[in-house]
Amino acid sequence: xxxxxxxxxxxxxxxVDHGKTTLVDAMxxxxxxxxxxxxxxxxxxxxxxxxxxxGITIMAxxxxxxxxxxxxxxxxxxxxxxxxxxVERVISMADGCLLLVDxxxxxMPQTRFVLRKALERGLKPIVVxxxxxRENSRIAEVLGLTQDLFLELATSxxxxxxxxxxxxxxxxxxxxxxxxxxxxxTPLFDCILEKVPPPQIESGPFQMLVSNLDYDSHKGKIAIGxxxxxxxxxxxxxxxxxxxxxxxxxxxGEVFTYLGLKRLEVAEAEAGDIVVVTGIEKVSxxxxxxxxxxxxxxxxxxxxxxxxxxxxxxxxxPFAGREGRFSTTRQLGERxxxxxxxxxxxxxxxxxxxxxxxxxxxxxxxxAILIETMRREGYEFEVSKPEAITKVINGELMEPMEVxxxxxxxxxxxxxxxxxxxxxxxLTDMRNDGRDNVHLEFQIPTKGLISFRSAFLxxxxxxxxxxxxxxxxxxxxxxxxxxxxxxxxxxxQGVAVTYGLNNAQGRGITFIEPNTLVYEGMIVGLNPRxxxxxxxxxxxxxxxxxxxxxxxxxxKLTPSVxxxxxxxxxxxxxxELVEVTPENIRLRKKLLTQAQRLRSISxxxxxxxx
Ligand SMILES: Nc1nc2c(ncn2[C@@H]2O[C@H](COP(=O)(O)OP(=O)(O)OP(=O)(O)O)[C@@H](O)[C@H]2O)c(=O)[nH]1
Ligand SMILES: [Mg+2]
Numbered sequence: 001x002x003x004x005x006x007x008x009x010x011x012x013x014x015x016v017d018h019g020k021t022t023l024v025d026a027m028x029x030x031x032x033x034x035x036x037x038x039x040x041x042x043x044x045x046x047x048x049x050x051x052x053x054x055g056i057t058i059m060a061x062x063x064x065x066x067x068x069x070x071x072x073x074x075x076x077x078x079x080x081x082x083x084x085x086x087v088e089r090v091i092s093m094a095d096g097c098l099l100l101v102d103x104x105x106x107x108m109p110q111t112r113f114v115l116r117k118a119l120e121r122g123l124k125p126i127v128v129x130x131x132x133x134r135e136n137s138r139i140a141e142v143l144g145l146t147q148d149l150f151l152e153l154a155t156s157x158x159x160x161x162x163x164x165x166x167x168x169x170x171x172x173x174x175x176x177x178x179x180x181x182x183x184x185x186t187p188l189f190d191c192i193l194e195k196v197p198p199p200q201i202e203s204g205p206f207q208m209l210v211s212n213l214d215y216d217s218h219k220g221k222i223a224i225g226x227x228x229x230x231x232x233x234x235x236x237x238x239x240x241x242x243x244x245x246x247x248x249x250x251x252x253g254e255v256f257t258y259l260g261l262k263r264l265e266v267a268e269a270e271a272g273d274i275v276v277v278t279g280i281e282k283v284s285x286x287x288x289x290x291x292x293x294x295x296x297x298x299x300x301x302x303x304x305x306x307x308x309x310x311x312x313x314x315x316x317x318p319f320a321g322r323e324g325r326f327s328t329t330r331q332l333g334e335r336x337x338x339x340x341x342x343x344x345x346x347x348x349x350x351x352x353x354x355x356x357x358x359x360x361x362x363x364x365x366x367x368a369i370l371i372e373t374m375r376r377e378g379y380e381f382e383v384s385k386p387e388a389i390t391k392v393i394n395g396e397l398m399e400p401m402e403v404x405x406x407x408x409x410x411x412x413x414x415x416x417x418x419x420x421x422x423x424x425x426x427l428t429d430m431r432n433d434g435r436d437n438v439h440l441e442f443q444i445p446t447k448g449l450i451s452f453r454s455a456f457l458x459x460x461x462x463x464x465x466x467x468x469x470x471x472x473x474x475x476x477x478x479x480x481x482x483x484x485x486x487x488x489x490x491x492x493q494g495v496a497v498t499y500g501l502n503n504a505q506g507r508g509i510t511f512i513e514p515n516t517l518v519y520e521g522m523i524v525g526l527n528p529r530x531x532x533x534x535x536x537x538x539x540x541x542x543x544x545x546x547x548x549x550x551x552x553x554x555x556k557l558t559p560s561v562x563x564x565x566x567x568x569x570x571x572x573x574x575x576e577l578v579e580v581t582p583e584n585i586r587l588r589k590k591l592l593t594q595a596q597r598l599r600s601i602s603x604x605x606x607x608x609x610x
Contacts, residue, residue, distance in 0.1 A: 003198045004272035009073045009226065010196050011091045013118060014100035015108035015467075016079035019130045021045050021057055023100065023169035024076050030172060030185045031065035033260030044261065045076045049376070050369060056080055058369055060090040060212070062224065062274060064258035067189040073258060073274045081110050081469055082363035085303040085345025088117055089285065092301055093211050093226040093274055096124040096196030098188075099146075103129050103137035103166075106145045109405055109469040116153050124196055125150075125162045128188070133168040139178060163195050199226075199272030205291035206230035206238065208275065209298045210283055213342050219253065219278040223289060226274050228298060230291060233268045240280050241288045241297045249292065253279030284341055303344045306360035307400040307446050307470055310367060310569075311384040312336060313356040315579060317588060318493060318519040323581035324380025329355050332381055335374060343370070360389060363468070364450065368566045371580055375565075380581035382588075385572045388446035390476065397476040400446040403428075406456075408464035410436050415459050423448030424477050445477050446470075451570040455483070482573055486532040488525035489589055490518040494538030502555045504535040510560045511587070512537070521592030523576065525560075534594055563587070575600075 012020045021043045028044060045061050046052060057078040064073045075094055077087045091097065097118045101107055118125060127146055129139055143164065154160050165188050167174040173182030176191070212224040232238075236252045256263035256276040269275045280289060286300040314320075314329050321327050326335070336348045336357050347360040361367040364386055371383060391398045404425065406416060410432070417427065420442055429441035449468060456466055488508050490496075496516045501524075504510050510525035518524060518537060527533050563571060568578045568585050575597075579586040591597045 001200050001202065004201055004270070005198050006069065007071050007073065007199055007272050008096065008192055008196045009075075009094045009199055009272075009274060010192055011075040011077060011087075011094035011097045011118070011123070012100065013077050013087060013091070013097050013114040014079050014130075015102070015105070015110040015114075016056065016081075018079060018100045018102040018105070018108075018111075019169045020079060020100055021076055023098070023128070023130065023167065024063065024074060026169050026172040026185050027065055027072075027074065027188070028063065028260060030189075031067065031260070033065060050372060058083055058086075060086040062093075062212075062258050063261060064274075065260065068193065070193055071257075071259075071273075072189070072192055077114070079110055079114075080365060081113070081467065082361070082366035082369075084110075084113060085343075085362060087114050088303040089301055089344050090211055091118055091121055091123060092209065094123055095199055096126065096192070098126050098128050098192075100128045100130045101142055101146050102134075103132045103139050103142055104134055106138075106142040107149045109403060109467045111146075112149060112153070113469055115149060119153055119155050119159055125159065126191055126195055127162050127164045128174075129164065129166050130169055132166050133171055139166065163191055165191055201271035202229040203271075204229050205293040206232050206236065207288060207290045207294075207296060207298065208232070208277075209301070210285055210287045210289060211301065213283070213285060214276070216278070221281055221283060222276055222278050223280050223283050223287075224274070224276050225289075227269060227271045229271050231268055231270045232275065232277065237292055238280070238289050239292050239295045240283045241290060241295060242282075242284060243286065243300065247295060248282055250280045252277050285344055301344070304362070304470065305389075306345055306347055306362055306366075307389055307402075308363055308367065308386045308450070309358055309360040309389050310386040311351065311356050312359050312371075313353070313382045313384075313577075315380045315382050315581070316355075317382070317522075317579045317586065318592075319517070319579075319581075319586075320380070323583045325378035325582075327380045332379065333357060335377075335379060339370060346370070362470075364453070364566065364569060368569055371569075372565055375580050375582055378582055380579075382577045382579050383569065384577055385574050386450055386569060387574075388450070391473060393473065398473040399476050401471040401474045402444055402446050402449060402468045403471050404442040404444050404449065405467045406438075406440040406442075406464060407466075408438055408440065408460055410438050412460045412464065413438060413440070416440065416456070419452075419455060419459065419483075420444065420448075422483060423452060423480055443471065445474075445480075448480055451484070454567055454570045484526075484571070484573060486527040486530050487523040487576070487587075487589070488527050488535045489532050489594075490520060490522045490524050490538075491534040491536045491594065492538050493519045496524070496537040497540055498555050498557060499541040500535070500537040500539040501557055501560075503539065504537050505558055507533055507535060509558070510537075511563060513560055514557070519588075519592070520594075521589045523572075523587035523589065532589070532597075 060077045075090050165174050174185050174188040175182045176187050207229040208225045208227045210223045210225045214222040239247045288297040345362045349358040425442040425444035431439040498514045508525050508527040512524050
């Protein structure tokens with residue numbers, strides 16, 4: 001075995017929002033990859049439209065900087081638990097990792113998850129206590145908690161001997177000892193050079209593992225991954241080895257390596273580096289690209305199983321086909337199956353109904369991001385309520401369980417434990433810091449978490465933080481009764497008017513404004529009582545010749561509550577759907593007419609009586 005001392009491959013991992021992408025900004029800025037006058041802004045790597053809007057990283061991404069003649073390939077990863085599949089997918093490219101821990105929050109559930117994955121892969125960790133500029137930071141305590149986490153997760157003794165850097169990504173500073181005054185990020189670079197092992201390389205015929213894919217309208221499919229053995233140059237003959245064992249021959253097009261935000265075309269790249277190659281039309285993540293001389297497949301990338309499923313169906317609302325560019329079964333199916341090429345923890349299945357696909361993901365946000373992306377691409381379709389994925393193991397029905405952690409204020413403990421006990425949660429830990437802050441831990445079936453987030457944020461007035469992490473499968477705990485009250489359902493198709501909406505507001509809160517087009521069976525509001533009620537929001541006031549009073553002239557509507565896509569998915573019950581189009585998000589009953597719904601209720605009553 002040889003080493004390449006001119007390269008380091010390092011992944012940045014942490015809980016959501018602990019400052020990974022901001023730290024990458026600091027590394028890029030200090031490495032002068034931008035012109036002096038270039039305005040680059042913040043969160044430079046979060047270039048996806050939804051990443052920018054939501055302020056979170058969704059996809060893992062590569063970049064590289066050169067420091068003292070050594071190229072450091074940096075892999076930024078997402079911290080939200082729903083995108084854990086991304087972390088698992090890319091850490092195979094790295095030899096070391098920066099584990100970031102917020103100087104106030106300390107290790108959080110996803111810190112544990114990503115550290116476990118990194119240690120299992122044998123990555124050399126560097127702990128970065130980050131955001132040390134924050135007021136009230138508790139650095140020593142956080143370091144202690146991080147050490148405890150290592151004690152629990154380390155697979156070998158040498159993993160306990162990790163270096164620690166104290167940093168403020170936002171200020172672009174890092175120091176090796178607490179109390180030192182930081183001036184730039186150099187100590188972090190020095191630590192990476194010293195502690196992250198240089199890539200081991202094997203000589204011999206070319207072999208690389210594909211960890212990511214991209215697409216370019218001129219160059220076609222682009223494969224990204226680390227070279228484990230040999231060299232690659234443009235026009236080299238290679239084979240691509242897929243999961244089913246099949247082998248296809250290709251000629252490599254171009255070869256690129258990373259530098260800053262750019263891809264740099266190179267005449268040759270060698271083992272140990274992370275490269276981007278074109279010319280391979282049929283390739284999936286996890287495939288090996290190798291020299292035809294000695295085609296040996298590398299172990300495929302394993303990512304965790306999905307826990308939540310929902311159906312994506314062709315839009316069947318009376319407004320179908322009006323707002324989307326792509327609305328047919330074929331278009332919907334092709335788009336969903338194409339997503340599998342890059343979205344590794346996603347699953348798509350056909351169902352008994354040809355117009356409906358079952359889509360499985362790692363959480364509500366994972367699926368909501370896919371829905372939002374497709375809607376912006378011009379697709380229209382309908383989705384069902386997300387449900388936990390159950391399995392039958394040895395004849396017994398099993399369901400996924402999660403650990404739920406809540407960081408909240410003392411005053412909310414009562415209301416939260418009551419909400420959660422209805423959702424079959426068991427309190428497993430409660431810690432109080434003596435300053436009114438409480439940390440609660442529960443074990444809860446995944447099904448109990450569905451639509452919990454919005455209820456939680458409302459109940460605690462947005463003052464609390466929740467996190468979940470997959471725990472494993474347990475025997476089915478029984479059904480959970482829906483906690484939501486009934487819906488206000490439009491009884492006629494037409495245009496909603498102030499008069500009709502005002503009447504509806506006498507029955508509950510409304511979700512739509514005057515002039516909204518509605519159809520029979522569309523959900524236009526929430527009734528405080530358990531039953532659905534039909535309302536005619538299109539009803540105009542009867543015209544008479546006599547003006548009875550001034551109150552007729554100016555009816556003041558209470559502003560409607562507008563649900564976002566995630567809230568809409570959270571809101572619906574099993575007998576309801578969300579209709580998604582590029583222009584609108586509508587809620588509806590599955591059965592649109594009242595007659596159909598009454599018939600189905602009486603049918604289900606009869607079947608439970610017999
Ligand atoms: N005070 C302070 N805030 C920081 C620092 N670094 C990042 N932040 C802030 O923390 C928030 C999250 O930063 P990001 O860099 O997006 O965090 P991330 O870990 O990449 O987040 P995900 O990719 O979504 O998991 C932003 O509002 C940053 O401005 C820091 O060093 N100090
Ligand atoms: Mg990020």
